[in-house]
Amino acid sequence: MTAVLEVQNLSVAYRMQGGALQAVRDVSLSVARGEVLGIMGESGCGKSTLAAAMINLLPAGARVGQGAVRLNGTDILRLPPAAQRALRGKSVAMVFQDPMTAFNPVLTIGRQLADFVGAHDTGLAQPERLAAMLTRVGIPDARSCLGRYPHELSGGMRQRVAIAAALLMQPDVLIADEPTTALDVTMEAQIIHLFRDLRTSFDGAIVIVTHHLGVIAELCDRVAVMYAGQVVEEGAVDAIFHDPQHPYTRALLACDPAVVDPSSGRLPTIGGRLPDLSAPPRGCAFEPRCRVAAVSCREPVPRQRPSAGRSVLCHRGAE
């Protein structure tokens, strides 16, 4: 399989008073057509920053230190702005976390979808086409939805509209940053269901950022586990869920409410906090919180590749 999207040794830092916060550190990932890649990790580990870097639409203050983001082989980080813009929405589309604020409050849904598509091909911005896509993502009465304002739709409906918008140009890559986090449980289930349908009907690659293990288990083929800006473990979902090798992955899986023994009456948590990302440690970033840490863990960590398609960033994982 050839990768449509390939992130190579990417580092992103936020400029701050007295230094830089290294939000993404030396991340390499790739995703192929028809494949669904999950990115998971606790809050603040750099998932959103990584997702934004994939379309080079980072918040003000963020700088790409090194690395490349190749879309069909072209490094988009080094393209001129106009060429980058031409790819956004057309070759790679994004669905954001909060559907409440993702749309312009004073323009109708139809007008916004038309403007998004019209940025690339005005010929495609006809109401019939827009409505057909809304129907496809499960919006009843799509025609009237085009004439509505965002606040007239529920959160789940808005997220469907966001997904429809992303699919309109038939992109090669669809990136969804926490597409279900802002929704309540029933709506979350519906959106997960919609993504599951997309696995068969959409032929591009999908990247889903989430901290919801259920989403990963339901939808993804492969998963990258992030910690403190690094991918600490990566591999097929089944393999990682059944045989997690990084202590952080193990701890994360043990915290899943779905697998915890209800009789214990409380959720386990991972003790300690994320390290200070403005001065990340030389060795393993998880070492202070790790149960199996040894002195050697303070040394720079080599990436282990225990089997094909699997990588672990741990001294102990190799043992």
Next chain:
Amino acid sequence: MLAYAIRRVGLSLLILVVVMTAMYGMVFLVPGDPASLALGPRATPELKEVLRERMGLDQPILAQIGIFFGNVLQGDLGTDVWSKRPVLDQILEVFPRTLLLGVVALGWALALGVLLGCAAVVWRDTVVDRMLGVLSVSVISVPSFVIAIYALILFAVWLNWLPAIGAGEAGDFASQARALILPAFALGLGWVGYLARLIRASMLEVMEAPHIRTARAFGMREGDIVFRHALRVAIVPTLSVLAVGFGGILSSAVFVESVFSRPGIGTLITAAVEKRNYPVVMGTVLFMTAFYLMIVTTADLLIARLDPRVRDVLRS
């Protein structure tokens, strides 16, 4: 929406009543007896008494106010002490000129202000942005009558491009238009700067909004985002400022009309104040207050229409 409209209009009417009462009271606090002034220094006490009676000045103050309200409701703003002409006729004669001046001034200021404000956002933190900032603040801080005087000296006296005084030949559109250019320029210039700053600030806030990031993520051009998506959101708060601003423009028009000796509300009221022609002063102030309240109320209702969220809150 209807309930809101009724409430909003009712509030305006209440303000109007308060203004009328306050104004009537104030005229009597100002030194100088209107009847003596109207008749001049050589009037006999008997003559003054007759005039006072005719003007209703011999009645108790509450009765006077009652009569005043009654007259206003019938569309009678009083009679000019000097020319004996109805005040409303005089106002309606000159008001269209002032209105035209105000509309043209605010119109060009809005068009240019929005454009420059957006330009400052598209090129934010560049030389363009900084230069626009300095220019805006400079034109805001100069009063419009000062601009009027310098514009008059430069364009009318030295360069002789445009007429210095008057409102142009009656019936000659080109001449009237030429006579409008300098006053409208002087009156609107400060507002260009003000609106540019206002739009820029409002727009910068909007440009941080997640929906703008969405628009960028779909590859929309920055110019399209600014003009098609952000401006619609940013213009809403500007609208109410614009309505209040129109009141400000009309009061600055008083000075600008004086500088250019241009017939209008400004010239009418300045002349009336000088002569203590108090029915004209009161009638004009009342008329302008009513007009101003009408504009502000309309703007509020328009905002409610433009912003679908406000519309829905009001509907429920």
